[in-house]
Amino acid sequence: MFDTLIDKLENSTYITLETTPGHSPQFSPTVDKIDALGLDKLVDGFSTTDNPLAKLKYNALFAAKMLQDRFNKPVIATMSMRDRNKIALQSDLLGANEVDVRAILALTGDPATISDQPHAKGVFEADSSLLLDIISAFNSGMNYAGKPLTYKPKELYPFAVMNSYAKNPKTLQKKMQKKIKHGAIGIITQPVYDLENAKQLLELKEIANNECCGERKSAELILGVFPITKLRTAQFLAAHVPGINVPDNWIEALRIANANGGADEEYKVGFELSKKLFDELKEYHPKIHLMTANQFQIAKDILV
Structure with missing residues (x-):
């Protein structure tokens, strides 16, 4: 399962879909929605988030296990440093390893002050x-x-995240190098909103890999895509989320659509922009992580 995912990451088309467990003791309704839409047939794997924005959610490791069991597709389970010391981190990894949750997205995590x-x-x-x-x-x-473990764990596959934009691109390169140095095999970016941004990130990734080559380590870059179908979403991301660059022409197109046709036209224009971007990125660099905040119909419409 994981060998196939890593082979796709390194040599072929690689598409994963993010899922966000809810504020609930049940994750199965989310799994059922994915199943009903046939999304498992459109992606190579999934990810599960770990209490994003420090808000209480269903456990990412258990959610990953449920997705893998249902679809026989690998899942990248997020683990946040915010909520665990090194004892808890290792304990969770030991338990997850036996049930084959072995792809891990290492995240520092949002501050607990916003919980x-x-x-x-x-x-x-x-x-x-x-x-x-x-x-x-x-x-x-x-x-x-x-200290040697009683049994050697099955191989773990480490992933990391990073911003997609910075005024000084050198800072992005340094962050990539740090994550590669510590063993990440895949680096998922924050959402990308134009092809030139993606090209710059890939150039920086090549430099970062070359800088780390003395340690025989390298990583693949996975472009984050988050479809925007509302003007207020574009404005919020542009104004309040560091490390993301929403182009002015996207915001202007959504503003005009909203003024001329209301919410329906706004959605249509936003979806068309997002779909075009996804297709361009997939053609240029077919390593993509799709994020839709559990709006799985949008995910399907983007993927087909």
Whole structure:
């Protein structure tokens, strides 16, 4: 299962779809929606998020297990540094390993100060590099303290994330190099909204891989795509989400659509822009992670 995913990442077309577990003790309704739309037949794998924005959600590792069991497709389970120290991180990885949840997206995590849980405190023993280092240790048969594990874990596949835009591109390159140095095999970007941005990121990735080649490490870049179908979404991303660049022409097109045709025209224009971008990116660099905030009909419309 995972060998096929990694082979696609390195040598072929690679499409994964993000799922966000809900504020609920049941993830099965989400799995059922994916099944009903046949999305499992349109992607190479899935991901599960881990309490994004520090809001309480269903566990990402359990959700990954459910998706894998239903569709026999690999799932990248997110693990946030915000909520676990190195003991909990390793314990979760040990349990997940036996049930074959072995692709892990290492994330530092949003601050606990924005949580919906009163007085929640972040752990943050380190940034996501610590989790990548733990995975490297596990793949060598040891825990992070260097003590051999009773049984060597099945191989783990570490992924990381990074911004898609910065005023100084050199900062993006340095962040890529750091993640590659700590063992990430795939780096998923924040949403990309134009082809030139994607080309720049791929150039930076090549430089980062070359800088790390002395350590015989490299990573593939996976372009994040988040369809925009509402003007207010475009405005919010542009104004309030660091590391993303929404082009002015997208915002203007959505503004005109909203003024002339209301919500329906706004959706139509936004979807057309998003679909065109997805198709362009897939043709240029067919390594894409699709994010739709569980709006799975939009995901299907983009993918077909």
